[in-house]
Amino acid sequence: MDKHLIFMDIDGTLVDRDQKISDKTRSVITELQQEGHQFYVATGRKYSSAFEMAQKLNTDTKVVASNGSIYSVNDTLHKKQLSRDALAAIYETVSYKNLPMFFFGEHTVFYTEALPDYLQKGDQSRVSNNGEEDFLFIDSIDKLLSMSTRIVNGIIIAEDRQDELGTVKAELAEKNLLSLSSSHPNNIELIPKGVNKATAIQEIQKELAIPKEQIISFGDGMNDMEMLQASGVSVAMGNAVDELKQQAKFITDTNTEDGIANFLINYFK
Structure with missing residues (x-):
């Protein structure tokens, strides 16, 4: 065959x-x-x-x-990576709603709120000796943008706040700076534009x-x-x-x- x-x-x-x-x-x-x-x-x-x-x-x-x-x-x-403009738009759109944001490099998770237990247990695997942190806290847009060369994609996760997620997804779609998807009703996946x-x-x-x-x-x-x-x-x-x-x-x-x-x-x- x-x-x-x-x-x-x-x-x-x-x-x-x-x-x-x-x-x-x-x-x-x-x-x-x-x-x-x-x-x-x-x-x-x-x-x-x-x-x-x-x-x-x-x-x-x-x-x-x-x-x-x-x-x-x-x-x-x-x-391929999220652009600096996309990262800035995501942070500005989402932070005022206090929704948890997570961004991913090849090995590192960048997070804006406390890491949920399932993420700590289920997504902490990495290639050994890669020289990067497993988790890195992001507390400002400046800190996020300083990490832009290391960030590939991201996700917004919010249990029981699907109406707010829908609003955020619509606002981000209007900016036309990235691709959006959802693997589950509780999230918005943040992907480089056209990817x-x-x-x-x-x-x-x-x-x-x-x-x-x-x-x-x-x-x-x-x-x-x-x-x-x-x-x-x-x-x-x-x-x-x-x-x-x-x-x-x-x-x-x-x-x-x-x-x-x-x-x-x-x-x-």
């Missing part, structure tokens, strides 16, 4: 709530890699966290991180000369929408949001029921 390029979101797709990849999923992916198919994790996570998860599969798994802002192809790492998971896929596709019909993608959230649209074979997880299921060509089992592995077995075997 022709070699395929396969992209998998991480949270809610590749892993369960305990951040575990099932033995069945790992076995199926490894077998297909040995047959020449190329696998990527494609996530909103920072690069070092995504890289660590890819390594939990095996060393042949590549990375699209920060919602397409960072990706690797042919052993070269490509990176998403699909733009990374298209660059990788072009570099590897693989036609769209041989691209498979798996996702569960709204930040996976463009990725699925850029793929010839789009697969929504059984636990995906309804909007994604409506756009996907296929729906598989949930992330806790080996949805990725089950689809791949049926598709390739």
Whole structure:
């Protein structure tokens, strides 16, 4: 069979709530890699966290991180960043509402409010000996802008304040300085202008000369929408949001029921 390029979101797709990849999923992916198919994790996570998860599969798994802002192809790492104007607009728009902002470098989390427990536990992984802090507090727009060369993307997270998030998202959209998405109703993902998971896929596709019909993608959230649209074979997880299921060509089992592995077995075997 022709070699395929396969992209998998991480949270809610590749892993369960305990951040575990099932033995069945790992076995199926490894077998297909040995047959020449190329696998990527494609996530909103920072690069070092995504890289660590890819390594939990095996060393042949590549990375699209920060919602397409960072990706690797042919052993070269490509990176796009939020502009200084975008960072200033985000801070000025969001800070007066006292909504928590988090910005991500390749390894560092920059934060404006207390770090929630799940972020401290779930997103503190990094490449060892990278020489950067794990977490850095941002208390002013000047401090944020002084870190601009290190910041790739960001997120606003607010539980039970979805109306305010909607207002902020509309205000930021009007400024036309960045791309916006949401992996969950409680957040706004802040991405460099014109960038998403699909733009990374298209660059990788072009570099590897693989036609769209041989691209498979798996996702569960709204930040996976463009990725699925850029793929010839789009697969929504059984636990995906309804909007994604409506756009996907296929729906598989949930992330806790080996949805990725089950689809791949049926598709390739």
